[in-house]
Amino acid sequence: MTTVAEMLVEALAEHGVTQVWGVVGDALNPVTDAIRRDDRIEWIGVRHEEAAAFAAGAQAQLTGRIGVCMGTVGPGSIHLLNGLYDAKKSHAPVLAICGQVPSPEMGTDFFQEVNNDVLFADVAQFAQTVTAASQMPQLLEQAVNAAYSGQGVAVLTMPGDIGDEEVAKDARNPKFAPAAAEAAAPDDQLALAAKVLNDASAVTLLVGQGAREARAEILQLAQTLQAPMVLTLKGKETLEQDNPFQIGQSGLIGNPSTKKAFDDCEVLFMIGTDFPYRDWYPKGKTVIQLDARAEHIGRRTQVDHAVVGHTKPSLQALLPHLTARTDDKHLREATKAYGEWHERQQKLTSPDHDSTFLGRLRGKADNPDERIRPEAVAAALDRHAAADAIFTSDTGMSTVWISRFVEFRGTRRLLGSYNLGSMANAMPQALGAQALDRGRQVIANCGDGGLMMLLGDLRTAVSYQLPVTFVVYDNGRLGMVKLEQEQGGLPEFGTKLDNPDLAAVAAAMGLKSTRVTSADALDEAVRTALTSGEPYLLDIVTNPDEIALPPKPSVHQAWGFAIAKTKETLESA
Template sequence: MTTVAELIIDALADHGVTSVWGVVGDALNPVTDAIRREDRIEWVGVRHEEAGAFAASAQAQLTGELAVCMGTVGPGALHLLNGLYDAKKSHAPVLAIVGQVPREDIGTDFFQEVDNDVVFADVASWSGTLTSVDQMPHLLEEAVNTAISTQGVAVLSIPGDVGALELPKGTRSCAFVRPAPPAAADADTVRAVASVLNEAKRVTLLVGQGARHARAEVLDLAERLQAPMVLTLKAKDGFDDDNRFEIGQSGLIGNPATAEAFATCDVLFLLGTDFPYRNFLPTGKTVVQLDSRGQHVGRRTPVTHPLVGDSRLTLQSLLPLLEHQESSRHLDAARKVYEEWGRLQAHLADPDYDKKLFGRLRRKVDNPERRIRPELVAAAVERHAAPDAIFTTDTGMSTVWLSRFVRMTGGRRLIGSYNLGSMANAMPQALGAQALDRARQVVSFSGDGGLTMLLGDLITAVSHRLPVKIVVFDNGRLGMVKLEMEQVGLAEFGTVLHNPDFAALAQAIGMHGVRITDPRDVDGAVRDAFAHDGPVLLDVLTNPDEIAIPPKPTLEQGWGFAIAKSKEFLVAPE
């Protein structure tokens, strides 16, 4: 006879699920026991369920396929929430299997009881509680099919007395759906957009991850329009490589070239992006937006010409209708600014920068303790990382350094909590990525604040033999928060972190740990870390006062920094 738990795990294995993330316990013991006896699925026992949910979200984002995490009754289920929100906002299909108190105790405020349907109502596209064997397999099918179809989260609750129940003889196996095939935008609308683009003199593209699968068509579009291409952070994964139209990112991690390209265009063309920072988008322009999700169109900036459809199929319809733009002045102007900015940034990645004339002057202002500049670290990672490495970044300044110095060339991939903006995502997402392929290099750009929030799951890398390379930007600060405060003239407060020696801590749990304090040691340490065959933590003491200048700094921001610094000096502790 087959139990409820066995049917669930057999069906997930048949579907292609290769790992399940969580913490064992009570109501879900029959499920973990079924995993124990299923060779096709690896149980990855994490130290915190949030890490498991982040790991599953990472797997779903990288593969586009269903990923699974678990949390048992009450607190265990609640701990999943942040990682599940990351999956929701990243459009990642994740099934969360959560425990519930026995059926007879539901609604009695029993020990550890929470109302899962209420708790997960906002994060889940589907949630339900399995209370009878007669609900199998259709309830599991509803959960998985919804996660796949909506590219979102489904939560299946299993009471403690249900998982081990035997199913009636002849219970059918599960049949899960595949996503619906993509479609192009309406033909009449495509023709109208072609007319607009043919009449335009200066078009700027803002390209997002939703156009990643249409790389060839997007490059063809940029060629025909001679259009500079601003990339969202998530679009680095797909458009960084061999792209003469690319001019980097916008937003706080951006550069002056993107501001130039936005300001001087007459048509802005958004492709596969839900870029949320409307303050960085230009106003008074003709705007075309192409997105497969109609609900995304127009919610960030007014759109003149909406296109709802698959990016590749729609561009294949649009491209034959476009004339070739003869002038490249708009593109050349933006590229010139971008390349000059890049040359200036590259100086900061020189290990001897602070010893040279301008560096010595700057050091007195922003690096009096002579700590390692984070740009140097990111540039070393760029040089030594594998051509197919997977990168994860914590929300904050570590993302800034990756965006500016690490190129997603070749087969490299990039994920992070770029829609939710959570702390502590990079390391557990790296674990999830590494579990997909232990032979592929995975690099986590971890902030010291993010790492310490889920520090216990460093042990998971060791116990499950996940050879992740964790680069810690150890500046003793919540760096992005510090920058946000100073930008508006507030004194830095509450951002200082009193960190341990992370390398020694890593060594204590069986991980290879290296602490770096000298800029001249960075390159060799990164090279050696990437050559090591197990998990590695590089604890790099970086400059806490390194400033990431916005793409077009304002006078108000300049005054803000000046006022903030004066306040910090006035109230600095002895």
């Protein structure tokens, strides 16, 4: 005899699922009991279901395989939503198994009952409730296949009486559909793109995560066109290292060279990116966009030439039709501007920066308490992190510092809530990454606000021996909100955080921890944490007034910042 729950767990284990994340309880007890009896799957019980969904989504992003999380009846399933929305917007295949009240009680407004099919309708590619054992394995197959084909979320709801029901003796084992093969764009689209690129006086590339598996082709394209390459944050993996064409990021985390490369080009060639910030696209340019998802074409900026196909085979077909450019002026000027900016930024990472003449002048204005500059924290991580380290970053200022000061050489990976923009993602995503390989270095770059939001799941790292290094940029602020307010001319309000000693809190939860208050102690503290081999929290007291200027601040932004600072001074006097 095989129950619905046993079939479910057996199928996931056979498919290669190694962990399931969630909180145990009522309707899902048959499923968790089946996991208990199957040595191939590890149950990781979190303190909050949101952490479970973030962890499963992280695993899906890293492996391309389905991540699995669970939430039981009503509130337990509701708690999954934020992490599942992140998976949806990150195109990560995730299966959420959700509990429901017993079948006879459905529709009666029973205790904790919510309509999961309606609740998850927006976030999920597939959301259905199993109402009879005879529906299995078909519903499970549909759920997993939908998550893969749509690169998103599938929700399978199990009423409390269904998990223990027997499936038919002649029911076959679930079979999941294979991934579709990658395909090049049509010849006519490639031919037109080649003509536009060959005729252009200057080309700038905007390259995203959809091109990460086409490193050789991307570099050859940039060489042929003598084109500077703006990388999205997600494009840093595999494309940043040993790349003489890349000039960093655009948007609020960007730098002046990307603005110059956009302004000076005739043709913008977007490759494997859905970069969402419309204000940062150049105006009046001819735009080519290559993307495997037709729905991405033209939704951020007006596109003149759509090229629909996967990056690697499409570029392999395009490159033979391109004429090698000899004029490198556009590339030279953009990379020169990037090199000069990068050199200025690196000066901020020195422990003795604020003791230099210029550093003392700047410090009196923006760091009077002589706290550690966050740039130095990210630079220390870059120096000491392994070549295959996985970095996660909370939304906000910690992402800025990782973007600017950590180079993604080797096989380093990067995860964050870069499309949803959630708080509190770095810690649970790091847990998910570490569970895949407890011997690989995983570094969570946490804002103090984000860490405190899901603080309870620090203990999960201890309970399941997940040796994540949690680095907290402890500036006592919601830093990005502070910057937004001040750039808009508003005085800082509601952003100050009355933090406890986070190192002491971590120690009480069973982690090794260190509170770092001196720039001179930073380097050794980072080295020690990263080589500890156990869960470790670094509580680094950083400067709350560090400013991350966008590539070209507007007069409005600068004036707003000045007004805000004046208001803050007057109100604190």
